[in-house]
Amino acid sequence: MKTSPLLKIAQIVLQTAMVGLIASLPGRAAETKKPLKVGFAQTGAESDWRTANSESMKSEAAKRGVDFKFSDGQGKQENQIRAVRSFIAQGVDVILLSPLVETGWEPVLREAKKAKIPVILSDRSIQTSDDSLYVTFVGSDFYEEGRMAADWLGKFTGGKGNIVELQGTPGSAPANERRKSFGDALKKYPGLTIIDSQSGNFEMSGGKQVMEAFLKKHGRNFSIVYAHNDSMAHGAVQAIEEAGLKPGKDITIVCIDALRPAVQAVVDGKINCVVECNPLFGPVVFDTAAKILAGEKVPKKILNKDELIDATNAAKLLPTRKY
Amino acid sequence: MKAFAKSSLGWLCAGLALLVVYNVWHHPDFIKITLHDGHLYGVPVDIFTQGSRTMLLALGMTLVIATGGVDLSVGSVVAIAGAVCALLLNAGHGLVVTITAALGVGALAGVVNGVLVARLALQPIVATLILMVAGRGIAQLICDGQVIVIANRKFDFLANGFIAGIPVAPLLVAGLFLATNVFVRRTAAGLFVEAVGDNETASRFAGLAAARVKGLAYVFCGACAGLAGVLWAANIRAADANRAGENAELDAIFAVVVGGTALTGGRFSILGSFLGALLIQTLATTMYFRGVPPAVAPVPKALVIILVSLLQSEKVRHWAAGLGRSRKAAA
Structure with missing residues (x-):
């Protein structure tokens, strides 16, 4: 083929650029005699939440003088598996893994086990029949988040009102859990009913589109919006404003995640309540790693404590939000 | 009437009409348009507003597909254009500069695709796949992996305003469709595109600059994607490098194909692409309105798409007509 040399050149140029990029990343200077070596296989950089999560790990590692090896899986499991293998080959002390999907990890984790390297799962868990393949799971409690949102609504509305739900991507763990727990918790409040539920795919434009349709379909027949993440809530706010209503006043809005723009919206009175899903795992994860290496016993599941942010504490919390 | 029934456009209109009737049957408010704060308000208004981006992508895609190519990169170009808008507006530049830059970036992407396809003779799917994958990375780089909120209220007017x-x-989109249609039908441009799509070698021997025609189609498509990116960002008042335009290329290709332009190139229908995009958006809204659970929503969507495609297939229609005739003969 006459085009293949061209492609080849492009490939070489790309590869060289990548190597250069990786080489130019600031290396961690060895402060102590033998710094802790930790490898982190992240899923990718698909959202603000994820970026904040990666940042937290990196900055915490830098603070503790850890020799930190970060690998971006770019949304592919095979990249993550390759990263874990290379961590084993490099002889790291601890492997951190945010598994993109729940299955298919046994072989590579068995290799880690054989090499006697402890594995900490962060943010997402895996399905396996062999629990000894990882030491512990550090993450958010998606189930608890939905429950907190429902309980807040119960108190705020006095347990009365029709709710429309903006779901996340169908089939994803956060969407499933946040939906289930919210529904379960609502059973305590017979006056609160979900009258419609559609997916906005965790996207701002998706949330807006679904909200526009809800506003036309149900008119003023609902007074509460429950969104599975910030972005869809922002989209809903826009749709409600464009329909000539006041978000936060005419329609109560509750969502989960609590990145900075959403906290700002609570301060502005456009969103009533956000349940935090804290991405700042760094401190907990490295504390846990230190404990494991010191031979201490750690629980199999370490869940982050998430906060509830509404009009009462948003203004105070806003300046502390870095992400 | 007979000619209308024979054309694939007629069947597309029929499919669209059926869908609307079905919705109105269950929910009469589906076609209700009211005046609200001095502007039109209702489901049809939403369908046209939300569908405008897919329509725009389909417009550019029509000409590319008519030349026998395809452009998979439009979704990523949407993301890049949105990122450029956020960057420039938040740096204090005016609307004119911003929109020109977004269009320029789109056209530039089109030039890259055009050169790869028309000059270097790469397969269109492969050539545009490069930018489809790389483009999103570029957009992420511009946005630094964040969703960037755009505060400029005038920019917002483009997607959410009323005249x-x-x-x-x-x-805006209707104007562009009209202008493009006039341009390709009243000048020889449309003929050139069809000739290149039908038989590139023959058109070259007839003295046509086939490569240039092809290349320009990609540039036009890129510019359309750039403008779609502007609308995307204006609609949500933010640049979302990760999600903006995700899978939009597939919607655009579907709109074009269901609108009667064959993937093999040649004859094309700009009106058909418009109606195809309208069908996609109406379908999406139907799912929300009928309360179809999101996990199963792709199934009814796929069924409607299959049905419309079958209605359009000449073979199926022949076969159905044959059945009717033989039944009559038997009676």
């Missing part, structure tokens, strides 16, 4: 009560985005 004399009519939403701006559909007006």
Whole structure:
């Protein structure tokens, strides 16, 4: 083929650029005699939440003088598996893994086990029949988040009102859990009913589109919006404003995640309540790693404590939000 | 009437009409349009406003597909254009500069695709796949992996504003469709595109600059994607490098194909692509309105798409007509 040399050149140029990029990343200077070596296989950089999560790990590692090896899986499991293998080959002390999907990890984790390297799962868990393949799971409690949102609504509305739900991507763990727990918790409040539920795919434009349709379909027949993440809530706010209503006043809005723009919206009175899903795992994860290496016993599941942010504490919390 | 029934456009209109009737049957408010704060308000208005981006992508895609190519990179170009808008507006530049830059970036992407396809003779799927994958990375780089909120209220007007009560985005898109249609049908441009798509070698021997025609089609498609990116960002008042335009290329290709332009190139229908995009958006809204659970929503969507495609297939229609005739003969 006459085009293949061209492609080849492009490939070489790309590869060289990548190597250069990786080489130019600031290396961690060895402060102590033998710094802790930790490898982190992240899923990718698909959202603000994820970026904040990666940042937290990196900055915490830098603070503790850890020799930190970060690998971006770019949304592919095979990249993550390759990263874990290379961590084993490099002889790291601890492997951190945010598994993109729940299955298919046994072989590579068995290799880690054989090499006697402890594995900490962060943010997402895996399905396996062999629990000894990882030491512990550090993450958010998606189930608890939905429950907190429902309980807040119960108190705020006095347990009365029709709710429309903006779901996340169908089939994803956060969407499933946040939906289930919210529904379960609502059973305590017979006056609160979900009258419609559609997916906005965790996207701002998706949330807006679904909200526009809800506003036309149900008119003023609902007074509460429950969104599975910030972005869809922002989209809903826009749709409600464009329909000539006041978000936060005419329609109560509750969502989960609590990145900075959403906290700002609570301060502005456009969103009533956000349940935090804290991405700042760094401190907990490295504390846990230190404990494991010191031979201490750690629980199999370490869940982050998430906060509830509404009009009462948003203004105070806003300046502390870095992400 | 007979000619209408024979054309695939007629069947597309029939499919669209059926869908609307079905919705109105269950929910009469589906076609209700009211005046609200001095502008039109209702489901049809939403369909046209939200559908305007897919329509725009389909417009550019029509000409590319007519030359026998395809452009998979439009979704990523949407993301890049949105990122450029956020960057420039937040740096304090005006609307004119911003929109020109977004269009320019789109056209530039088109030039890259055009050169790869028309000059270097790469397969269109492969050539545009490069930018489809790389483009999103570029957009992420510009946005630094964040969703960037755009504070400029004038920018917002493009996607959410109204002129004399009519939403701006559909007006803009309708104007572009008309202008393009006039341009390709009243000049020889449309003929050139069809000739290249039908038989590139023959058109070259007939003295046509086939490579240039092809290349320009990609540039036009890129510019359309750039403008779609502007609308995307204006609609949500933010640049979302990760999600903006995700899978939009597939919607655009579907709109074009269901609108009667064959993937093999040649004859094309700009009106058909418009109606195809309208069908996609109406379908999406139908799912929300009928309360179809999101996990199963792709199934009814796929069924409607299959049905419309079958209605359009000449073979199926022949076969159905044959059945009718033989039944009559038997009676």
